[in-house]
Amino acid sequence: METLFRKHRILISQVSMTIVRQMMHTVKWERQLVSIRGSRGVGKTTLMRQYIRQKYGINAGEALYLVMDSMYFTNHTLLEVAERFHLVGGKHLFLDEVHKYPTWSKEVKEIIDLWPDLKITFTGSSLLQILNADADLSRRVLNYDMAGLSFREYLQFYKGIELPSYSLEEILSNADSICQKVCEACRPQALFEDYLRVGYYPFYDGDDQDYYSRIENVVSFIIDQEMTQFCGVEPAYTRKLKAMLLFLANNVPYDVSIAKLSSYLEINKTTVLSYLASMQKAELLNLLYTDKKSVTKMQKPDKVYLHNPNMHYALSSEEKIGTIRECFVVNQLSASHTVEYGKTQGDFKIDGKIILEVGGKDKTFDQIADIPDSYVLADSMEFPIGKKLPIWIVGFLY
Known part of the structure; x- marks a missing residue:
């Protein structure tokens, strides 16, 4: 877990707060389950990291930012991480590029069922299927689609x-x-x-x-x-x-x-x-x-x-x-x-x-x-x- 906290600190400290897109203020980040979908390159990762830095600072604690294609997940599960995070007082998980983790929908559903006080925000491809995923989250997720710059x-x-x-x-x-x-x-x-x-x-x-x-x-x-x-x-x-x-x-x-x-x-x-x-x-x-x-x-x-x-x-x-x-x-x-x-x-x-x-x-x-x-x-x-x-x-x- 300390490895994840260290990576969180490094990645969140690197993000610039000089320019923040208007979408930052329209997303209802405090909802239990939030999805931000969009094409590769439009800025989903930056938006998520900026919100974490603005709301929680650079140190992991109440919030934890996870890159879902990290090598860490070759021998650990998301469910396991969520349980340990919740035990140490964690309140908000941020999952970046969630579609790169094969069983994401099943485990996200189980997490919010087991710990309803734990919030999850995730980003994914514009092709990400929420309605027809392995676990149907469509009635529980608040979805946003992110475009490139106007x-x-x-x-x-x-x-x-x-x-x-x-x-x-x-x-x-x-x-x-x-x-x-x-x-x-x-x-x-x-x-x-x-x-x-x-x-x-x-x-x-x-x-x-x-x-x-x-x-x-x-x-x-x-x-x-x-x-x-x-x-x-x-x-x-x-x-x-x-x-x-x-x-x-x-x-x-x-x-x-x-x-x-x-x-x-x-x-x-x-x-x-x-x-x-x-x-x-x-x-x-x-x-x-x-x-x-x-x-x-x-x-x-x-x-x-x-x-x-x-x-x-x-x-x-x-x-x-x-x-x-x-x-x-x-x-x-x-x-x-x-x-x-x-x-x-x-x-x-x-x-x-x-x-x-x-x-x-x-x-x-x-x-x-x-x-x-x-x-x-x-x-x-x-x-x-x-x-x-x-x-x-x-x-x-x-």
């Missing part, structure tokens, strides 16, 4: 510019005032262009090529490790998934032809659809449908985008600014809203009622004229003109 958070992390977040309703109804505040603090357009290239993941260090290499490593890890573990993908087929992702990266936004994808990858159509669905869950892709409510399990999507603009720059051989704009809008809105393909009415339909058209500064309302609740999100603007808003403003949703 444009607002990028300004805070990399430029030291602190601005509030806004709801979509506030953005659409009060864009003039919001843009005024942003423009008083910075010149958003140039910074937004930087964000599209290097702003989504919180590990950019000034070297673009190194950043894109790290994104490629994240993608490879998700496909090679997480999708084989959670999605039933045979290791022999991971090359097919990577080929599919690269094909889509160079063809997005992709008007989906399952037959074409099937032929290109030399796999059957059902497997293609299954792979697409899994890659969306893994936060590699965003799949859009014209009517999300009626989507069936094996229905093909109407449009496919890469998950975020930085991934586009890392994986695509072409810089398609129109695609990157749309990818940004889908990514930022999907974190808390339902996004559907607009098809005949605008580019996107949000929450079943708001129509958005996305384009450059000369984009007009011609395609959405006379449609209620319709807006244009246009590039290269700092202030709105009526219902034509700067595209970067949706980067202030979180």
Whole structure:
């Protein structure tokens, strides 16, 4: 146990408290069982360690931080650690990358049954199954999904510019005032262009090529490790998934032809659809449908985008600014809203009622004229003109 306390002290003392994400204040850390899921690289570990340092300090005692793929767990069980921790007065276990511990759900369930006064907070892959895990924890866990940096958070992390977040309703109804505040603090357009290239993941260090290499490593890890573990993908087929992702990266936004994808990858159509669905869950892709409510399990999507603009720059051989704009809008809105393909009415339909058209500064309302609740999100603007808003403003949703 002393080994775990020593590792806790080392790891918690190393975390910087200079910048803390807004999510720190929205998570209800005091609940008995809390889950924070998210794609590799978005900052789950940092958030957890920052909370521990802020709440409990750097020394283990009431809190204990455990890395679940530690060598320690090759000859010790989580249940055993929890029992000893509880006996010495421990109150809160923090389990990082819980999916790397094979029997995590069964043991977590047993722990909270045996010691209901012991709280557990755990992080895991965006693919982590809580409902269908070996022990169904879905009714007992409070789950949070963590995204990469929004444009607002990028300004805070990399430029030291602190601005509030806004709801979509506030953005659409009060864009003039919001843009005024942003423009008083910075010149958003140039910074937004930087964000599209290097702003989504919180590990950019000034070297673009190194950043894109790290994104490629994240993608490879998700496909090679997480999708084989959670999605039933045979290791022999991971090359097919990577080929599919690269094909889509160079063809997005992709008007989906399952037959074409099937032929290109030399796999059957059902497997293609299954792979697409899994890659969306893994936060590699965003799949859009014209009517999300009626989507069936094996229905093909109407449009496919890469998950975020930085991934586009890392994986695509072409810089398609129109695609990157749309990818940004889908990514930022999907974190808390339902996004559907607009098809005949605008580019996107949000929450079943708001129509958005996305384009450059000369984009007009011609395609959405006379449609209620319709807006244009246009590039290269700092202030709105009526219902034509700067595209970067949706980067202030979180």
